[in-house]
Amino acid sequence: MSDFLQHVINGLSAGTIYALVALGYTMVYGVLKLINFAHGDVMMMGTYVGYASALQFKQRGGFGMASVLAIFFLSMAACAAVGWLIERFAYRPLREKPKLTALITAIGISFAVSYGFQMDWGFLPGPNPRAFPEVIRRQPWLTLLDGEVTLWNWQVISFAVALGLMAGLQYLVFRTRFGRAMRAVSHDHRTAALLGIHTDRVIAVTFMLGSALAAGAGILFAIKDVKIEPLMGTQQGLKAFVAAVIGGIGNVPGAVVGAVLLGLVEEFVVGYTASSWRDAVAFGFLILVLLLRPEGLFGRVTAEKV
Amino acid sequence: MSGVGSAGSERPAELLLECQGLHVAYGAIQAVRGVSLSVRKGEVVALIGRNGAGKTSLLRAVSGMLRPADGRITLEGKDITGMPSHLLVARGMAHAPEGRGIFPNLTVEENLGLGAWLRTDADGVAADEAWVLSLFPRLKERWAAAAGTLSGGEQQMLAISRALMSRPRLLLLDEPSLGLAPQVIQLIFRILADVNGKGVSILLVEQNAHLALNLAGHAYVLETGEVAMEGAGKALLQSEDVRRAYLGE
Ligand SMILES: Nc1ncnc2c1ncn2[C@@H]1O[C@H](COP(=O)(O)OP(=O)(O)OP(=O)(O)O)[C@@H](O)[C@H]1O
Ligand SMILES: [Mg+2]
Numbered sequence: 001m002s003d004f005l006q007h008v009i010n011g012l013s014a015g016t017i018y019a020l021v022a023l024g025y026t027m028v029y030g031v032l033k034l035i036n037f038a039h040g041d042v043m044m045m046g047t048y049v050g051y052a053s054a055l056q057f058k059q060r061g062g063f064g065m066a067s068v069l070a071i072f073f074l075s076m077a078a079c080a081a082v083g084w085l086i087e088r089f090a091y092r093p094l095r096e097k098p099k100l101t102a103l104i105t106a107i108g109i110s111f112a113v114s115y116g117f118q119m120d121w122g123f124l125p126g127p128n129p130r131a132f133p134e135v136i137r138r139q140p141w142l143t144l145l146d147g148e149v150t151l152w153n154w155q156v157i158s159f160a161v162a163l164g165l166m167a168g169l170q171y172l173v174f175r176t177r178f179g180r181a182m183r184a185v186s187h188d189h190r191t192a193a194l195l196g197i198h199t200d201r202v203i204a205v206t207f208m209l210g211s212a213l214a215a216g217a218g219i220l221f222a223i224k225d226v227k228i229e230p231l232m233g234t235q236q237g238l239k240a241f242v243a244a245v246i247g248g249i250g251n252v253p254g255a256v257v258g259a260v261l262l263g264l265v266e267e268f269v270v271g272y273t274a275s276s277w278r279d280a281v282a283f284g285f286l287i288l289v290l291l292l293r294p295e296g297l298f299g300r301v302t303a304e305k306v
Numbered sequence: 307m308s309g310v311g312s313a314g315s316e317r318p319a320e321l322l323l324e325c326q327g328l329h330v331a332y333g334a335i336q337a338v339r340g341v342s343l344s345v346r347k348g349e350v351v352a353l354i355g356r357n358g359a360g361k362t363s364l365l366r367a368v369s370g371m372l373r374p375a376d377g378r379i380t381l382e383g384k385d386i387t388g389m390p391s392h393l394l395v396a397r398g399m400a401h402a403p404e405g406r407g408i409f410p411n412l413t414v415e416e417n418l419g420l421g422a423w424l425r426t427d428a429d430g431v432a433a434d435e436a437w438v439l440s441l442f443p444r445l446k447e448r449w450a451a452a453a454g455t456l457s458g459g460e461q462q463m464l465a466i467s468r469a470l471m472s473r474p475r476l477l478l479l480d481e482p483s484l485g486l487a488p489q490v491i492q493l494i495f496r497i498l499a500d501v502n503g504k505g506v507s508i509l510l511v512e513q514n515a516h517l518a519l520n521l522a523g524h525a526y527v528l529e530t531g532e533v534a535m536e537g538a539g540k541a542l543l544q545s546e547d548v549r550r551a552y553l554g555e
Contacts, residue, residue: 180419180420181420183411184420187412188409191403191407191409192420193371193391194391194392194401194403194407195395195423196395197423198392
């Protein structure tokens, strides 16, 4: 019983972070019908921006509420800028070209960034893992069943940040004028343009939002796992992508559900077998879902009237 | 090209839209080949022709969905050739595209609202919304429904209403009668006449030549990307060639 509960806690905590990354894949896929394989690497860059700013704060006397918020903000802003650059200069020129061209470009950017960051000159961090500073002092927040189950303070914070960001996104997409335009562009950008919507701008902002969410997730991963390295984006990104596909790529609630499920399944399989199974779980789960529901859990095969 | 009955038909003097020597191509496929046509202020102009004649391609070039390979398009005297769609809306053009182009996952309300995307006059938008709902009361009954659940006729009503929500001076319609029951078609054409009465000029692409030529002051017949005939709508209705080729007589 205590094991079970602990796995649920850990699974949810990992799953909500995956969800933030998965949302970026699904949003970009929504507006561009492109799998942005560089998304995980954007997350990694955000984590390093967070790392660099955390070091600065540490030198200046430690972490308070304000500095933690600043770390999130800096890293999210940096990633929004990176997302804008990638969209503007890599994907936009290819928009009317075959999808494969953009896909290959995405993979190219991913490699360039993840291996570029392993170089050791200038601001680049080099191949060795770094330890993310302890921006939130780890403390049990709640212990249950005579101390056998622990809910950590950072898990609570991570959970709250992830839910807050998701709620914000949900509100933006379904309740605001911009969100309405986003949904229109995602269905058909040519028709959206016929109504006066500046589709390039909507797509660019979508990229920036997705990238900023990824940066937030990167910091949460770093708080959770401590270790950060240039290849973390490829690893975690791929799993978040799997989560988005499980939920039905292009579907916002689907990405969240897929990611939380993935977090739980991964945690349970690892908890009850061996941790070497962790990475196999994601893809096993993906294959299983796609066999049973090729469109993903929430994906719809939309039938449109002609 | 032959003019039919042009002697007696007076078109309004003021030009709204003019295409000169327009070419549209998809790679090697030439869809529109040197078309010149005009819409004068206050007119309904019909564009008829068989499947694949290039009607949709022409509308797409006019509304900026496609960049023409050659030729010139002017709106109210200003060159708009190759201008992107979203800028043309601000200049008074609305295009209800082939296949209606409604957003199935958005509600009727949201679809209509998007039609007024660029407008900032909340009162005017509310008044226009009331107006289109008085034209198509059926839409009010389906107000909160996802547009994808509407019937074909309701979707067409929504597509036309949404185009009107930008308060256009020029309305481009691509086959509004396609796939609809006769009563619905009658309704829609009555309303188009109403809309035109309010001063909105219309460029109407139609397969249903009979209805289109009855409504239109002026009309063009497109054959394999070229204007084969033009003239007053009523005059084309009387023409032997048109009757044989497009009215099934
Ligand atoms: N996206 C496209 N790619 C390639 N060729 C196209 C494309 N769209 C249209 N065409 C071709 O261009 C020509 C004109 O097509 P268009 O859709 O303009 O005709 P239309 O008059 O609107 O026909 P319909 O009455 O069937 O709607 C056709 O030969 C068509 O096959
Ligand atoms: Mg057509």
